[in-house]
Amino acid sequence: MYFKKVRLKNYRNFSNLSLDLDPNLNIFIGNNAQGKTNLLEGLNLIIKGHSYRTKEDREVIKWDNESAYLFGEINKDDENVQIALALEKKSEDFYKNTLIKTIKINQNIQKKAALNKEFKGVVFSPEHLQIIKGAPSLRRKFLDEQISQIYPLYYKYLSEYYRILGHRNNILKKEINQKKKKEKLLIWDPRLIERGSFLILTRIKFIKKINRLAHKFHQKITKEKENIELTYQSNILKDQEENISLINKEFKDRLEEHREKEAEQRTTLCGPHRDDFSVYINGFNIASYGSQGQQRTVVLSLKLSELELIKEKEGDYPIFFLDDVMSELDEDRRHFLLGLIIEKKVQTFITSINLDYFNSNIKEKSRIFKIEEGKIINL
Amino acid sequence: MSFRYTKPFARLIDEFSKMPGIGPKTAQRLAFYILKNSSESVASLAKAILEAKEKVKHCSICGNITDQELCEICRNTNRDKSTICVIERVRDLIAIENTGEYKGLYHVLEGVISPLDGVEPENLKIDSLLKRLKTEKIQEIILATNPNIEGEVTASYITKLIEPLKIKVTRIAYGVPIGGSLEFADEVTLTQALMGRQEMK
Numbered sequence: 001m002y003f004k005k006v007r008l009k010n011y012r013n014f015s016n017l018s019l020d021l022d023p024n025l026n027i028f029i030g031n032n033a034q035g036k037t038n039l040l041e042g043l044n045l046i047i048k049g050h051s052y053r054t055k056e057d058r059e060v061i062k063w064d065n066e067s068a069y070l071f072g073e074i075n076k077d078d079e080n081v082q083i084a085l086a087l088e089k090k091s092e093d094f095y096k097n098t099l100i101k102t103i104k105i106n107q108n109i110q111k112k113a114a115l116n117k118e119f120k121g122v123v124f125s126p127e128h129l130q131i132i133k134g135a136p137s138l139r140r141k142f143l144d145e146q147i148s149q150i151y152p153l154y155y156k157y158l159s160e161y162y163r164i165l166g167h168r169n170n171i172l173k174k175e176i177n178q179k180k181k182k183e184k185l186l187i188w189d190p191r192l193i194e195r196g197s198f199l200i201l202t203r204i205k206f207i208k209k210i211n212r213l214a215h216k217f218h219q220k221i222t223k224e225k226e227n228i229e230l231t232y233q234s235n236i237l238k239d240q241e242e243n244i245s246l247i248n249k250e251f252k253d254r255l256e257e258h259r260e261k262e263a264e265q266r267t268t269l270c271g272p273h274r275d276d277f278s279v280y281i282n283g284f285n286i287a288s289y290g291s292q293g294q295q296r297t298v299v300l301s302l303k304l305s306e307l308e309l310i311k312e313k314e315g316d317y318p319i320f321f322l323d324d325v326m327s328e329l330d331e332d333r334r335h336f337l338l339g340l341i342i343e344k345k346v347q348t349f350i351t352s353i354n355l356d357y358f359n360s361n362i363k364e365k366s367r368i369f370k371i372e373e374g375k376i377i378n379l
Numbered sequence: 380m381s382f383r384y385t386k387p388f389a390r391l392i393d394e395f396s397k398m399p400g401i402g403p404k405t406a407q408r409l410a411f412y413i414l415k416n417s418s419e420s421v422a423s424l425a426k427a428i429l430e431a432k433e434k435v436k437h438c439s440i441c442g443n444i445t446d447q448e449l450c451e452i453c454r455n456t457n458r459d460k461s462t463i464c465v466i467e468r469v470r471d472l473i474a475i476e477n478t479g480e481y482k483g484l485y486h487v488l489e490g491v492i493s494p495l496d497g498v499e500p501e502n503l504k505i506d507s508l509l510k511r512l513k514t515e516k517i518q519e520i521i522l523a524t525n526p527n528i529e530g531e532v533t534a535s536y537i538t539k540l541i542e543p544l545k546i547k548v549t550r551i552a553y554g555v556p557i558g559g560s561l562e563f564a565d566e567v568t569l570t571q572a573l574m575g576r577q578e579m580k
Binding site for chain 2: 113117152153156160163164166167168170171174184187188190191
């Protein structure tokens, strides 16, 4: 799967941009605030239907404009697919600032879900380098996003789980009568346990898969010096359990144990919304013992595993977006990453401040675009 | 200063725009329609609105809308009085009635359990349902709440309450829409349809 063409109109700082793209490697060069990342975001927006940088769709409309249009021509399984995305402010609507988003695939109006089912993309940005040292919520987000891409039912159960959690926490916060509180909670608990156990089991299985792939990449990047291992940390289970009825039972027991404490703290204290995972290198927890370089290598291995997982499921690599990570990786890792992208023919978009990160061999094999104030300057 | 409509007209637009599904633009169009119409037809519309509000009430048994004490369905002697279909809102009743397939009775809950929206079991018409089960000769309860998490929780809550009464409880099936092709069903729907599969008879 790869982009052949892209056209952006009144999108971010681009008035009108039209590009023919390389099926393999595309490099966007430019100084800060010229539009490199905007362009990368735009390409990703076309296949995802939403921005990975903002929740507010209207932010991507060029300043002082009422609408933005994005077009992409993609080769998927040797067929040309046209995607058109229109974001239009409803100007007559003087109360609400509604924005109308229209997605068309080959001229037919489609839902975002249809787009997500057909087209896959993986973003690697400096934010991901925080995965190892950052808050557990970052790691959960990483897991949830990855699993949802390849397993749509997971996404459904995840949103349902959080909805149940919301209802449950609402009861814990508002109901003062202890007896009534317990009665009300018991209405929701079986569903919380059912959805939650499914999430835990799916995450454990997913970590197992990631382990197998990440191990291979990590060995290669570190020239067989480092063994990587991810372990899922559930506050429900003591051991990595893969029996759903056992997870159910444990979840139920933990909820009972936490009843009093939950009444005190007025929030749900156990469940997958509080889980985490740790990464071990040669048996040491990397969050506490790893160097910054090691942590970056881990993230790189994880991201490459993500590409492979999607390839296993879809039969084709997703489109890869590397936002400003070249400067974060050392020469060896950069070399490995670029070599792999070329070897596996993954269409990749890279933003970078300078071209020094790319050797002549890479430069020869890629298409380079220089971006200045929302325009492409010929090199 | 931007243009403003004269006060009575602006008020009319304002009233229309409070209605569900009506934005400012449509409200404006409706208001112009009213202006254009004859006084008689506007009076008749106003009368219809007032009358509907005054006369339409909820059936004292099932909660359906009616202008009498009991609704048409509860009054109808040809309906199967041994089955009750439990639904969230009156509009769900209309949807099921339109199929022409269901001949039993209804019970409108007037919502679903949803603490985030301030709705707890005691805010729903569940007590009146239990009362019906004790006084009427009911053999089957069909739970037709929506297939989302709140609908599901409400259905299992009611199931638990009915359990001691030894009445058959069923839940409407959900999955692949009829007339749809499997190829076009999304993966989630398809998975759920597989989970709720039935034996061929």
